[in-house]
Amino acid sequence: MRIPLRDAVAVAVAVAAGVVAPFAAALVLLPLRTSVTHTNLALLLVVVVVAVSALGNRPAGALAALSAAAWFDFFHTEPYQSFHVQDRADVETAVLLLVVGLIVSQLAAYGRTMKRVAVTDATHLERLHRTTRLARSRTSSGDVVQRVRQELVDVLELRACRFEYGTLIGRPPRLDPDGTVQVDGWIWDLERQGWPEGEIELRAVVQGRYQGRFLLTPEPGSVPAPPEARLVAVDLAAQAAAALDEDAVSAGRRP
Incomplete structure (x- = not known):
């Protein structure tokens, strides 16, 4: 790295x-x-x-x-x-x-x-609170997804982040709920190897229901975000999934 x-x-x-x-x-x-x-x-x-x-x-x-x-x-x-x-x-x-x-x-x-830990923890907590307030303000799920995209770029120090609705095409590296990254079914050594090449998948799932995925593009050669930041990223994706799921219920697409 x-x-x-x-x-x-x-x-x-x-x-x-x-x-x-x-x-x-x-x-x-x-x-x-x-x-x-x-x-x-x-x-x-x-x-x-x-x-x-x-x-x-x-x-x-x-x-x-x-x-x-x-x-x-x-x-x-x-x-x-x-x-x-x-x-x-x-x-x-x-x-x-x-x-x-x-x-x-x-x-x-x-x-x-x-x-540094205290400042970082306070910043992460504020990110989660901002997104939660937005999700509860009866705004559209699209706004929540957009906010989460911006927050993911900041918290993981990414070059780019995009969202795909309801698709699971290919097998890109995946950021799991425990903050680890899997590549072809194996846990990737982030500390030693840095981010894997290409986009990294972060699934938006709520109560086992898949809503879509964020595709993360790290800066080339950048140092991976620490475990705490990766866990915050997982929580942010879950908030986006919850907003999407709620919209699906309101629209009658899910019983």
């Missing part, structure tokens, strides 16, 4: 910051090394690690911790401009700087993950 260029650039910038920022901070602190205790200098470098961890990613935070410990040793412990440390207290300070920096980077990464 190809990583989007924007994401690759962001990762590269974060990693570069993890290496360069502690080095720059250690240089800036050089005039203070004879007037400020080594412990306080290490605490100031921890602030840099925290900043990189908060703004970057987990690898950047870990690199920042390693870089901070190395440049603290190089610039602020005797003998200066050497990675050799003579004083045991300085060794302990450098080790603690590294350990604290690594812990902080992990905590920052965990916090970002939890925030």
Whole structure:
């Protein structure tokens, strides 16, 4: 799978910051090394690690911790401009700087993950609520299908999505209710192989009654949506199926 260029650039910038920022901070602190205790200098470098961890990613935070410990040793412990440390207290300070920096980077990464999960869950919930409100507003099932098509493009980050009424022609890859994708009867390894080629079928079924199918076209080489997003897509398709089924009842096409 190809990583989007924007994401690759962001990762590269974060990693570069993890290496360069502690080095720059250690240089800036050089005039203070004879007037400020080594412990306080290490605490100031921890602030840099925290900043990189908060703004970057987990690898950047870990690199920042390693870089901070190395440049603290190089610039602020005797003998200066050497990675050799003579004083045991300085060794302990450098080790603690590294350990604290690594812990902080992990905590920052965990916090970002939890925030991202909370925001994503709230967005998915709002998608489902919007579609439910539309389906209950006595609008036509066609409007509901159109809304679901738009929501599927957004939630799965698709290039296109179309709907076929009541047809089951061919055997394209299929997105199942459990969020997995089947290709020729086998579960496709999305994490390792990415989206399969061509359109992917998502059936609109309610209480065992087939109403049609959405045909999903992912962006070439894009990273598949996470399992939570795929399950939301299945729920959206079910809402479209329910609207179509209700219209069929109203029109007398189903007893």
